[in-house]
Amino acid sequence: MRADLKDNNDAAEKWALNKLADETGTAAIDICPNHVSKDLIKDLNERSASWDAIRFLLDNLPETGSIVKLLVPLQTGYIIQSDFLERRMVDCPYVVKIQCFVAPSQYIRSSTTEAFSSMSISNLLPHCYGAVVIKADSPSSAATKSASIDAELEKRIAFPWLAPGPIPRKRLALVGAGSFPKVQGYLLAAISLNISLVAFDDASHWMSDDTYGHLREEFVPLNMDVTEDMAQYIARSLQEYQKSSPERKRIDGIISVDEHLHSIIAVAATHLGFNTSPPESVSLAQNKFRTRQLDNNVFCRLVRTPEELEKLISEDGQHFSYPLIVKPSKGWSSEGVWKVANEQELREKVPLLWRDSFTAWHGRDIVIETYIDGPEVDANMVLVDGEIAFFEVNDDFPSAGDGIALEANTRVPNFVETSNMLPSFLPPFELASLRQRLHELALAAGFRNAVLHIEAKLRNSSCHYALAPDSGGLIDLQLKTPAATTTTPNDVFLLEINPRAPGWQEVDATARAYGVSYYSIILLNALADKDRILALSRPFQGGSQYNMQLLFVSAQKGGIYKSGDICTKVLQQDPQNPSQEEQLGPHVVQCANLMEDGEEVLDPRTGQVYGNFIAFFLVISRESRKEAIRIGQEIERRVRQLTDGF
Missing domain, CATH: 3.30.1490.20 (ATP-grasp fold, A domain)
Known part of the structure; x- marks a missing residue:
């Protein structure tokens, strides 16, 4: 559908409105270089600067070969998460900037495509809920890339991002806030979900600093020494907090990011009448021997x-x-x-x-x-009323302790994480077996509304880890025989159930690959907000947007770390050998140093490996799984080289 561009001096110029798939509730409008006139710029500058869409267009006025794609609503309702567009369009090819123009829980009024088509750009902008900037190599490629982004929008935002009724502001108690990397995702998700967080922790905790005041509503000092009556102590402390101003300080739920507190928090939540998994289920899951009794066949x-x-x-x-x-x-x-x-x-x-x-x-x-042989997996599951709302399986590559990896003879033979690959290479019938059996075990453990991180092995799998053909020494899952994909019986062996999200690095990996954020879901689960959980558990249509390796590089010896910012060193081009060093940066969408200079590292041969990781990298390939693994191998080689084998 096309319409006259009324702001442009040249009446012959046109702009296009494209109605996307119904599930997106969206129409997209491309603003190209020939749509921008001096009169339009003058008109926009004279309008209210408070309109984010106007400011965005002024700041990103198209240059040759670029497009600003404006998004307008074709449905009416309340925004379920104010940064949903940034979250769902993450790492989208050709997109260089993304922005939502809505506030948490804001009411959005739709219009028809006919009505939007009759508006000038100046009058259209206040209706926009978001926009993306597309960088095209040339004007001739702009139309092709714009169509590609429309297709991506239909894959990524085809979920109910509007609620039919108002979404009231809620307040959660965050007891045991942990480190900044572990809690940052929860803090940002809470803001976008219209949830206030009140942090309860030791008086010296980093969140007590006013520097972080914008990330939480209030900080309340709380003695975090673990005692036998800690659950009752936490419950009393929260009750006293609420009594200090019943109208202003109502608490609607409780969470913690400290794993050793989870069973305690479940008991406290039960005392306070908050939504939680049964304390006995959480306690069982934290005890590997008791968990084994769910399926004690070894x-x-x-x-x-x-x-x-x-x-x-x-x-x-x-x-x-x-x-x-x-x-x-x-x-x-x-x-x-x-x-x-x-x-x-x-x-x-x-x-x-x-x-x-x-x-x-x-x-x-x-x-x-x-010891059970067979491919190991990380399986992450979102349960709502006992039914699976989201389920993913990632391949957990062998650790040196398994004795499979080629580098096992040079690594400490422990079970420290090496890498995860998503999506899984396992055939569909084995993924179905994992889904069914792990769902049964989760229900048997008493979980009905939860985010669960489950580790398991697949006995008698049709796959095993071996050298990939023509790979230059790469290990990956391979089919044992072609017939095994249909005839080999397999058996799911549960290693452990964790009543929590996976580690924050894997949470970030899933959010990028599938568009599903466990941070958001855990916050909403504490509030029993099932409608929003179901909406935000919808992955991209077609599954993962790329092959991704979650690469962990761990220390192989004890000592003092002295290698500084290893991520920057690994990813930067060697100016002395520009042709010999592969460009890795475009394939790394996220990374982080996990050690600081001067940090003392325990010898991993003692078995004490907490804090043993040097760095992690999220490595992607849109071409192949093999390419992601190969790049990850090169990254690890560089880390070892630059840290002198640390």
Whole structure:
């Protein structure tokens, strides 16, 4: 559909309005260089500067080969998340700038395509809810790229981004705010969802500083020492806070980003009548031995003392089928996880987990169980009323402890994360098996409304990790035989259920690849806002927008880190060898240094690996999975080189 450009002196100039798919509730209007006149600029400058769309157009007036694509609503309702456009258009090809012009929970009134087509640009701008800037190489390519972006919009915003009724402002208590990288995503999501956050933490916590006042409504000092009655203490503290001004300080829910507090927070939420998973379910999930009882089809024993270990060996040792896995029952971050090949190694590794430095964090309960072969996966699940609203499976590449990776002989043989690939390479029938069985186990554990991070293995899979053909030494999942994709029986083996989102790096990976933010969903789950959860759990049509490797590079020795900003060093071009160094920057959409100069790093051979990561990188390829893996391998090689093998 086309309409006269009434602001332009040349009446022959036209601009186009394109109605997108109905589910998007949107029409798109391209403003090209020949649509911009001096009269239009003068008119826009004389109008209210408070209109974000006007300011955006003035700041991004098209130059040769570029387009500003304005978005107008064809549906009426209330904005469910004010930055949904920026979130959903992330990493979109050809797009150089994105902006929403709406406030949290703002009411949006639609119009018809006919009405919008009859307006001048000046009169159209106040109706725009957002815009994107497209950079084209030349005017001749502009139309092709504009059509491509319209197709991307139909894949990305074809979900209910408007609610039929008003969305009142809510308030959450954030108890245990953690580090800035872990909580930043929640803070930004809360603002866009019209949710206030009140932070409760130790008086010296970084969020107490007024510098971060724009990210939270208030900071309330709270003693965070873990005690037996901590849940009751938290509940009382929140009740006292609300009583100080009942009308102004009503709290509607409670969350925490500190994993060791999750069962405590669930109990406190129950006392206060807030939405939460059952405390007994959260407690079960945090205990690996109890979780194993959900599906106890392998050898699994619990020992708490050297005497119990000796008794187990004397009574059952002759029946052990090595290798075995040894791990803390309440561990995390792969701390203290060992694969033992014989009785001697079993006697060596278990006592290491009873050192004071371990028991202070993980307790004395040690699980000894069968090692299961097969591809490992990270499966992330959003449950609403017991039904799956979103489910994804990522391939968790072998750690050195598995003894599969080529670099295992040069790496510490532990189970520290190496890399994740998404989407999974596993065939559809195996993904369906994972979805069905892990859903059954989540319900058996008592979860009905939750975000769950589940780790599992697939026994008798049709795939295994091996050298990829013609890959130059890359390891990836490969089909064992062509027939195995349809005839091989497979079995899902649960490693653990975590009643939380995955680590913040994986949360960011999913948000970029699929357009689904666990930060937003967890906040809404604490408020039992199921309608918005269902809306924001809708991934891009067609699935992941690219192949992505979530690459972790961990320290292989203890000592003092002295390599500085390793991400910048890895990604910058070597000026002395510009032709020999591959340009990696365009393939890295996010990265972060996880160590600082002068930081002391424990020797990973002790099993204490918390804080062991040097850096992480989100590596993408729109061409192939193999390319993403190859680039990730080159990034890790450069990190090792630049840190002198640290």
